[in-house]
Amino acid sequence: MKTALITGGAQRIGAQITQTLHKHDYNVIIHYRHKKQVATALSQMLNRKRPNSATTLQAELSNVDSIQTLSASIHGLDVLVNNAAIFYPTPIAYANHDSWQQIINTNLMAPFFLSQSLATTLAKNNGCIINIVDIHAQRPLKNYPIYSISKAGLLMMTQALARELAPKIRVCGVSPGSILWPEDTELDNKQKNKILKKIALSKQGSTQDIANTVLFLINSPYITGQIINVDGGRTLSQ
Numbered sequence: 001m002k003t004a005l006i007t008g009g010a011q012r013i014g015a016q017i018t019q020t021l022h023k024h025d026y027n028v029i030i031h032y033r034h035k036k037q038v039a040t041a042l043s044q045m046l047n048r049k050r051p052n053s054a055t056t057l058q059a060e061l062s063n064v065d066s067i068q069t070l071s072a073s074i075h076g077l078d079v080l081v082n083n084a085a086i087f088y089p090t091p092i093a094y095a096n097h098d099s100w101q102q103i104i105n106t107n108l109m110a111p112f113f114l115s116q117s118l119a120t121t122l123a124k125n126n127g128c129i130i131n132i133v134d135i136h137a138q139r140p141l142k143n144y145p146i147y148s149i150s151k152a153g154l155l156m157m158t159q160a161l162a163r164e165l166a167p168k169i170r171v172c173g174v175s176p177g178s179i180l181w182p183e184d185t186e187l188d189n190k191q192k193n194k195i196l197k198k199i200a201l202s203k204q205g206s207t208q209d210i211a212n213t214v215l216f217l218i219n220s221p222y223i224t225g226q227i228i229n230v231d232g233g234r235t236l237s238q
């Protein structure tokens with residue numbers, strides 16, 4: 001049995017990745033920060049399907065000590081999916097040091113130090129790392145400069161670590177376009193339609209579209225350092 005750690009793996013896109021890897025015979029470690037109940041419910045559901053196939057781990061990923069504690073509790077890993085991220089606006093006039101630290105640490109520092117501290121166990125298994133990036137890593141999202149910078153860093157990190165960790169570990173990325181509306185920011189229909197109009201396929205993607213691409217990259221032993229946009233053609237006109 002292979003094992004995958006999915007950060008932020010309890011809800012939304014992360015939960016779909018967790019369930020998809022589990023369906024394809026992975027044991028899953030579901031990382032969460034606050035959503036203990038949601039993570040526990042998902043893990044119980046997966047354990048009913050296959051006993052002892054899912055566990056949960058709590059960690060605040062903006063803190064380097066918690067990252068080290070999380071890594072130290074993992075023995076044997078084949079796949080690391082860096083999915084957890086924070087997304088909220090930081091218009092330049094209001095951006096402050098706290099939001100810089102929170103967003104950059106969670107979205108960029110954590111994937112780097114998780115990759116570093118889990119590299120030995122991943123290398124033993126010829127494993128791989130999949131980073132969930134964002135199409136806005138290449139073209140900034142208006143009013144979200146810190147988030148866009150964090151994802152641009154994650155894109156470069158995917159390529160840089162693909163070189164650093166080769167040949168034992170492959171590192172790839174998936175860049176979602178619009179998949180799920182943000183949970184914390186209420187968008188009205190006008191705002192949603194404005195976003196949808198820019199997508200060549202005229203609709204949002206599904207969480208399964210992202211999970212399928214993660215699975216494809218995991219199962220592609222001659223691909224490393226590549227980031228696939230899963231965006232319904234949004235970047236064609238960005």
Ligand SMILES: NC(=O)c1ccc[n+]([C@@H]2O[C@H](COP(=O)([O-])OP(=O)(O)OC[C@H]3O[C@@H](n4cnc5c(N)ncnc54)[C@H](OP(=O)(O)O)[C@@H]3O)[C@@H](O)[C@H]2O)c1
Pocket residue numbers: 007008009010011012013014032033034035036059060061062082083084085086087106132133134135175176177178179180181182183
């Ligand atoms: N949704 C989209 O359409 C979209 C588009 C482009 C890119 N993406 C990328 O796809 C990934 C998943 O997106 P999503 O919308 O499904 O994400 P989400 O639900 O907003 O967040 C995923 C998880 O990240 C965890 N998290 C946030 N801050 C954390 C921290 N400081 N420490 C530890 N965990 C933390 C949260 O855990 P708790 O809930 O337990 O606190 C949350 O469950 C993200 O990397 C996102 O940037 C999403």
